[in-house]
Amino acid sequence: MDFDYDLFVIGGGSGGVRAARVAAGGAGAKVALAEESRYGGTCVIRGCVPKKLMVFASEFAPMVEDGRAYGWDIRENGLDWGQFRGKLEAELDRLEGVYRKLLAGSGVETFDQRARLADPHTVELADGTRKTARHILLATGGRPLRPEMENAALGITSDDIFHLDRLPRSILIVGGGYIACEFACILNGMGVEVTQYYRGAQILRGFDDEARGLISEEMRQNGVDLHIGTNIIGMEEADGGVRVKATNGTERVFEKVMFATGRVPNTDDLGLSGLGVDLGRRGEVLVDAYSQSSVPSIYAIGDVTDRLNLTPVAIREGMAFVETVFRGNPTPVDHDRVATAIFTQPEMGTVGLSEEAAAEQGPIEVYCTSFRPMRTAFAGRPDRVLMKLVVCADTRRVLGCHIVAPGAGEMIQLAAVAVKLGATKEQFDQTVAVHPTVSEELVTMRDPVRKV
Template identity: 45%
Template sequence: MSDYDYDLFVIGAGSGGVRAGRLAAQLGKRVGVAEESMPGGTCVVRGCVPKKFLVYGADYGDAIKKSAGYGWSVEGVSFDWGLLRDCIQKEVNRLSGIYSGILEKNGADLYRERAELVDAHTIRLCQSGETKTTETILIAVGGSPWTPEIKGIEHAIVSDDVFHLPEQPKRMLVIGGGYIACEFAGVFAGLGTEVIQAYRGGRLLNGFDAEVRDEVGDLQLRNGIDTRFNISPTEIRKTDGGYIVSFNNGSKIGTDCVLMATGRRPNTATLGLDAAGVDIDAAGAVQVDKFSKTSQDNIYAVGDVTNRINLTPVAIREGAAFIETVFKDNPTAFDHDNIASAVFTRPPVGVCGITEGEARKLYGDDVTVYTTDFRPMKNILAQDDHRFFMKLITKGEEETVIGVHLVGEDSGEMIQMVGIAIKAKLTKADFDATCAVHPTIAEEIVTLKPREINKTTVVT
């Protein structure tokens, strides 16, 4: 046994950190884990899980309204924000307890306080002041919301705060055009809040396929969201009736709540990385190689703190690969290509693979695009004008599928299955040879026809 207190010390008990800590403990390693917030990390405590519950809440309200077309008559319908909020927090607490139990039942020591690096083998627990030595360190502290430095920024909330609002705002201004901004704008519009979404760019969801960006812009409008582009906030001023937000084009917007959804940054400030010889990039992300090893040989990092692909399942897979590499003598690098993901707008987006713009830069004219746009059967009697957009991108004569982009109901569920096909490098012929399941939305993915490229098609 080494002279260190631990074989592995994990800083951060989110999805990646807990997975690595549990697996190491099950191997008989001495494991310590420190978490300054609630075990479970961003996803369980202040991200994916509570957000998805909010989406469900908005969807239920929408379903009640649209059920009349299917013969249902509902009277006296009301919504209680406080009840939904508290039910979500009860479930969050339950899940966080499960994460704690996973570590403790497998023999890991869980320290419920902030930890910082003293050197490459020493951890300081900030609340108790204790120090612990360890042979290997895993940094899994995730990221946190970033806000611009403008006058009155203290009056704004960030995504972490949304789940604890004392009251549902009658008016909300969402600043940002990324997936977090689009999701929360859709949620609160669905719950009955008057929502304005303001973005510095010209289209929402930067980095996504151009047609997906256009579709999401349209669906935000269909959901009653007032979207305003090419403007940036310069000041937030508190008034007796709420807040007045000024923008760089001279416009002003009055609101009851300002949600800054302007991006996230790795949680590396004051972590002691310099003292331990761990390099970070200009954005504060821990720099790692393909095995998640940092510039210090015994220190590794996984999850959002590395700013590779900031998704919970990715952090989990990176944590598992770290264990294979360090404790099983089986060097394993997680494959970050073709990872399926979803944006929980209403309805959601599902994507896997590359965009059309990326495909044409890589393969030029050796690209074929298939699309369809239709009104789902479910929406006919409901008199719902939301549509479903589907896009499939292939390369080469063999037409290997290199990208699928969906916008519409159940896209998040569908893209998981389609992601398997893309990972397996299946071709359009494989899709065509698969018999459709009728009547479903998903059947359209195996009946797609080529899109005719014209001057109005935007592929950037």
């Protein structure tokens, strides 16, 4: 059978764009891509990139205070949200243009409209046009989830936060994952009165307990009104914003309420169930180690598979897909020991196993230190950082590295190389420290604080 394309990609985010242009430009395939919204997907348009720029903007207030402590005569008039938002939108427009040029330069034909599957080899566009392809790659990502409760539409999500006409005076953030905690810190740093409710016992579930405990303490110390074991039981419109009733017995009015209560894969109305594509309980496309679905011609990568929802992982999955399908080199996706950063204030960088997860696998040694870093201690601030290594007692391999400190994301990228290669604690110890730095503690901790 002759097909219109060798590959049709649905979704113009980081993973889909990378797979499309490498298949076309590097592997010589005839490729098309459809995107109903903006090119760049969650990461570029409403996730990693604008969020990190907001992180940068929010960090200047404590820098100003530190500057004064160091002797600088600095005056502060607060954040000009309008100026910042204008520059932010211009940067996102620029990046979207880069994505479009990359696709065009690789010879990928693009369709700026929604697409769904009509059969295992046919894509139907929103205008009714049908295109056939030997292989179809789903890279449709995910979206924020609002809770199922009355008046939930009164709340905004992380998608909306970048488009506010002005910063609210007060905001309630509901959730305890990394998105909730990051935006709590960002908005607090921008001068918004931030309250955060999380129904669990501690924020950042799934991460190392000691590390997330310190972040919780630092967030409170920096001004975030964090309430754990607390959830919303009702909300309604009120003068000045939204009146919220909580399980802790309080009833307050917040100018804005933001839900950061999870994300779901974008598989609605793609025609998948009628084709026999197996989906998980959250709607995710179930795939094998090579990103192939239960229908052989249909593959999926990125957040729509709900495996490890990180932009660099989606890009790696896209590359592995091209290697497997178009270069005849079967390449399974490697999700082992992937480093990540949480851009709270302070940041958290982590790779490998938490202390709790490692202890379930066998005996471990824990090396950990927490202290006031020189820079902020000199300025009179009580901020603390944490450096932690989780070590297998038998093999001496470093199973996990966890950093809570300014710049933790930059540090963990480099530490991840050693952890990925299976470095031992003794090899860390053989590395000469760079002094004076915060990160030198990773190679100077000689005695375990506990053995589990």
